[in-house]
Amino acid sequence: MSQVRCALTIAGTDPSGGAGIQADLKTFQELKTYGMSVITSVVAQNTTGVRSVEHMPLSMIEDQLDAVIEDMPIHAVKTGMIASKPMMELIAQKLRKIDAPYVMDPVMVATSGDALINEEARSFLRQYLLPLTTVVTPNIPEAEFLTGLSIASTEDMKNAAEYLVHEYDVDAALVKGGHLKGQAVDFLYDGKQMHSYAADRIDTKNTHGTGCTYAAAIAAYLGKGYPLSEAIKHAKAFVTAAISKSFELGKGNGPTNHWAIRENAGREITHES
Ligand SMILES: Nc1ncnc2c1ncn2[C@@H]1O[C@H](COP(=O)(O)OP(=O)(O)O)[C@@H](O)[C@H]1O
Numbered sequence: 611m612s613q614v615r616c617a618l619t620i621a622g623t624d625p626s627g628g629a630g631i632q633a634d635l636k637t638f639q640e641l642k643t644y645g646m647s648v649i650t651s652v653v654a655q656n657t658t659g660v661r662s663v664e665h666m667p668l669s670m671i672e673d674q675l676d677a678v679i680e681d682m683p684i685h686a687v688k689t690g691m692i693a694s695k696p697m698m699e700l701i702a703q704k705l706r707k708i709d710a711p712y713v714m715d716p717v718m719v720a721t722s723g724d725a726l727i728n729e730e731a732r733s734f735l736r737q738y739l740l741p742l743t744t745v746v747t748p749n750i751p752e753a754e755f756l757t758g759l760s761i762a763s764t765e766d767m768k769n770a771a772e773y774l775v776h777e778y779d780v781d782a783a784l785v786k787g788g789h790l791k792g793q794a795v796d797f798l799y800d801g802k803q804m805h806s807y808a809a810d811r812i813d814t815k816n817t818h819g820t821g822c823t824y825a826a827a828i829a830a831y832l833g834k835g836y837p838l839s840e841a842i843k844h845a846k847a848f849v850t851a852a853i854s855k856s857f858e859l860g861k862g863n864g865p866t867n868h869w870a871i872r873e874n875a876g877r878e879i880t881h882e883s
């Protein structure tokens with residue numbers, strides 16, 4: 611067997627299995643990537659919301675990171691929930707030692723509406739982590755926060771993607787359109803070209819963990835060596851299939867289905883650049 615590709619997620623947990631570390635590891639597994647994880651916060655949550663959060667001490671996050679970095683190959687990194695400024699500083703310092711593509715999902719609020727990171731930390735995402743990213747993957751509220759722009763249309767999304775690349779030291783920005791109406795279209799700006807990735811909107815409330823799953827899939831494909839625009843095209847097909855076969859589980863926003871791509875549930879993705 612050829613050398614296995616290894617992806618690392620640095621994120622919070624979801625005991626109900628739909629988002630966070632659990633979604634990332636399921637995605638890596640499904641995409642035949644060896645999954646590794648560093649837990650930043652333990653989040654008592656399910657499809658209806660967050661009950662409580664316990665943040666890992668910094669020394670514990672550092673030990674987990676060192677345990678992976680000092681022993682394992684890392685071909686791609688994805689970060690999700692990083693709740694505080696000191697955590698960001700530490701993670702940024704460790705990421706500088708890893709020579710691999712880095713996908714940053716700037717997680718701020720869960721699908722249920724519960725805040726996952728504090729106000730101060732939101733601002734420091736820009737300072738510490740954006741400059742290190744291969745691609746940042748904000749949804750519309752996150753892109754509004756990071757850019758200060760208001761986003762109500764696909765034109766606004768494209769402007770926000772360009773703004774992120776031009777104003778911050780980011781290689782590429784993927785602004786996701788799950789929160790708009792109409793087609794589910796996402797825009798990637800890589801400093802040279804604007805790409806769009808569109809799929810028909812699926813009529814479902816079961817979108818818990820879509821952002822985590824998408825970013826983890828992008829990391830898995832980058833780890834396999836795909837160029838960014840191809841990695842996103844495959845990841846979009848993966849997340850769209852996962853939403854189209856999402857599970858009617860729990861009392862709130864149910865989880866996506868990481869097996870869906872096996873069942874050939876893929877829907878048409880239109881990639882234009
Ligand atoms: N109802 C839906 N039908 C099809 N695709 C969707 C739907 N909701 C979200 N998506 C897609 O899922 C991915 C995650 O997007 P989004 O929901 O915006 O992020 P987040 O989960 O971070 O809020 C994007 O590719 C988006 O276009």
Ligand SMILES: Cc1ncc(COP(=O)(O)O)c(N)n1
Nearest residue numbers: 622629630720819820821822
């Ligand atoms: C630990 C953790 N990280 C991220 C999310 C966001 O999930 P979504 O992908 O639905 O935006 C979450 N609910 N919990």
